[in-house]
Amino acid sequence: MAAGLVLGGSAVALGWPEGSGAGLTSSPEAGSSTSEGSTSGTAPGGTLPGGGGLGSGSGVPGGSTTLPGTGADSSTGTLDTTTATADQSAGVVLVSTVLGYQSAEAAGSGVVLTSDGIVLTNNHVVEGATEITVTTPSGESYTAEVVGTDASADVAVLQLQDASGLTTATLDDDGDPAVGDAVTAVGNAEGGGVLMAASGTVTALDESITTQAEGVSQGESLSGLIEVDADVVSGDSGGALLDDEGEVVGITTAASSGSADITGYAIPVGDALDVATQILSGQDSDSIVLGYPAFLGVQLATTPGRGAAGTTAGATVAGVVDGTPAAGAGLVAGDTITAVDGVAVADGDALSAALAEHDPGDEVTLTWTTTSGTTAQAAVTLVEGPAA
Incomplete structure (x- = not known):
């Protein structure tokens, strides 16, 4: 497993202020902000827990341990890439996202599966997105909705x-590549808005890696991957790895x-299609989220809150996003949510799990302990959140 693995979506900061409480990952403690004011990973159920790393707001390009990047990093030297040809670009698209709750934008790639607009990409390319635009090589742009992740x-x-x-992309129909096979990665390299091609060879199969939490994406342990020596960089995520026949x-x-x-890594297309088939058939599961999750709009702290009697069991609020159900209910940083619909929640994970059982539009009753130690309760209607 290669050290220092990063997910391949790029991101550009638009100035999410530190301490705003609009993050999408666990913050180190109540009321604290993540480095560079960026965040990592969307928690289920519409909580906004705050992360580490430079992430989507940092603007640090590829070659480091971060997602973001809009130019080649000096540590990688000159990239061995060329502008993708028309044949290489066929069925590959540019994916641009707006991360509204972080005042950030991100970029990645996708592969067109059907002529009416079903596109396959990586979860981390769209994670945390409130708006998604997909652009074809010919310059046509479309608004995209998440079917599932x-x-x-x-x-x-x-x-x-x-x-x-x-x-549509031409998908491989004769089995996985072999070690030593020539391949080409095609994608929106470094979010440049132009499809680029990076040639290389397959160096290993069935590889397992653990990616770092960067941008709005939590680190994940992935297995069964194709390892290549092509110059894969930020923005290539979700793009196509082609064989010598031009098939994905x-x-x-x-x-x-x-x-x-x-060293680049790709999900075998057959494995990705198996997941896509489950999503398109409407089969949700412990890992598959269909559509957009219900959203409360709180950032969760990893350090429990402390009331008059010491540590308060529950989910401690590190911040609240303006205009969300949490803000409307009167929740503020330092409050501790203790129950949902009368069922106690022990911590942030329990709150996320409880909210994940609901859909946008559902009404839930929250109970919390305020910073002054009093108990408050309110009914809130969950809204549609960013992509999970």
Whole structure:
């Protein structure tokens, strides 16, 4: 397993302020902010727990241990890439996202499965997105909706709105590649808005890696991957790994960082399609989230709150997003949510799990202990959150 692995989506900061409480991962303690004011990973059930690393707001390009990047990093030297040809670009698209709760934007890639706009990409490319735009190589842009995601497999399926007649990717039909086979990774390298091609060879199969938590994406342990020596960089995530016949054999998902020699990793296309098929059939599971999750709008602290009698059991609020159900209910940083619909929640994970059982539009009753030690209760209607 290569050290210093990073997920391949790129991200550009738009100035999410530190301490705003709009993050999407666990913050180190109540009321604290993540480094560079960025966040990692969307928790289920519409909580906004705050992360480590430089993430989506940092603007640190590839070659480090971060997701973001809009230019080549000096540690990787000159990238061995060329502008993708028309044949290489066929069925590959540019994915741009707005992360509204972090005032950030991100970029990645996708593979077109159907002419009416079903697109396969990585979960981390769209994770935390409040708006998604997909652009074809010919320059046509479409608004995309999330059909479903599976963070554990790093797979997401999108539906382009009002799309028809799209060029689809040619998927491999003769089995996985072999070590030594020539391959080409095609994607939105470094979020540049132009499809680039990086040639290389397959160096290993059935590889397992653990990615670092970066941007709005939590680290994941992935297995069964194709390892390549192509110059895969930020923004290539969700793009196509082509064999020498121009068929898609994998979906690019991660790359090593911190050295001049880049090692890329791709999900075998058959594995990605198995997940996509489950999503498109409407089969949710412990790992698959269909559509958009219900959203409360709180950032959770990893350090429990402390009331007059000491530590208070429950989910401690590190911050509240303006305009969300949590804000409307009067929750503030330092409060501790202790129950949902009368059922006690012991911590942030329990709160996330309770809210994950609900859909946008559902009404739930929250009970919490305020910073002054009093008990409060309110009914809130959960709204549609960012992509999970």
